[in-house]
């Protein structure tokens with residue numbers, strides 16, 4: 417570009433981007449992307465993220481236990497179908513014609529989760545789905561085998577052995593889980609640092625969805641991604657961010673000597689931060705300061 421005018425250079429860059437976009441859409445034109453669990457919070461955001469990436473609604477197959485909730489997307493041209501992991505008879509019709517699938521993990525329910533997720537995998541395989549991206553758990557990356565990791569490990573193992581290409585989206589704890597504790601800190605003006613403390617790479621649910629959308633495409637077979645926020649956050653960082661967003665003080669104190677050890681979901685396995693969100697989406701993940709600023713009203717309402 418050395419001898420080009422600025423206008424010519426910009427034209428060349430624009431042409432390159434158009435070509436890239438053209439290639440990307442050519443590669444996905446014949447794809448039918450299933451979002452299984454499309455009316456959940458993460459599922460709904462994933463549908464929005466796919467549309468925002470330019471995937472036409474007609475290329476989406478949105479599966480839910482409550483497909484009527486997806487009427488807006490049906491009007492846009494998406495297929496909306498009923499499907500329940502615990503009712504395997506519902507799944508062949510739900511997944512028919514799909515080429516790639518986002519399998520959203522379910523919560524604890526009437527059937528062991530790996531068994532229910534396995535039903536979805538088998539039906540997807542029978543429907544000739546060629547890739548399944550599964551929303552897994554960050555703890556697995558550091559070798560956690562207990563607690564939240566148990567069902568996700570079993571599901572990952574099933575998917576690896578399914579014969580379908582897999583992609584694991586190992587989501588960290590959602591930032592949303594910190595709204596209620598932060599609201600309580602603001603209401604009481606006090607926060608206690610647990611002992612032991614395991615800072616986590618909290619990530620917004622929206623970032624998890626935005627990172628899921630681009631992996632439903634060629635190039636992500638048999639890969640796993642650690643989907644985290646930009647920093648490890650403990651109680652002090654969370655309290656500081658809540659104070660900054662609201663202007664209210666929080667006195668952060670250590671656990672008193674002799675107090676029993678803190679109990680909770682977290683473990684050293686949550687102490688993971690990666691660049692995957694930025695790598696997959698092209699933008700930096702949301703910081704806790706940005707997240708709390710956007711949820712200020714909720715922070716002040718709860719507690």
Ligand SMILES: NC(=O)c1ccc[n+]([C@@H]2O[C@H](COP(=O)([O-])OP(=O)(O)OC[C@H]3O[C@@H](n4cnc5c(N)ncnc54)[C@H](OP(=O)(O)O)[C@@H]3O)[C@@H](O)[C@H]2O)c1
Pocket residue numbers: 452453454455456457458459479480481482499500501502520521522523525532551587588589590593621
């Ligand atoms: N990383 C974290 O901090 C964190 C926190 C909480 C949960 N999670 C996990 O992440 C998943 C998604 O989170 P979320 O916030 O979107 O949860 P959510 O709003 O409660 O949604 C639950 C999801 O599970 C699906 N589902 C539940 N039972 C199902 C069944 N029998 N058959 C098919 N689909 C079923 C729902 O699909 P439909 O409603 O459309 O049928 C929906 O997509 C959760 O289910 C859980 O496994 C992660």
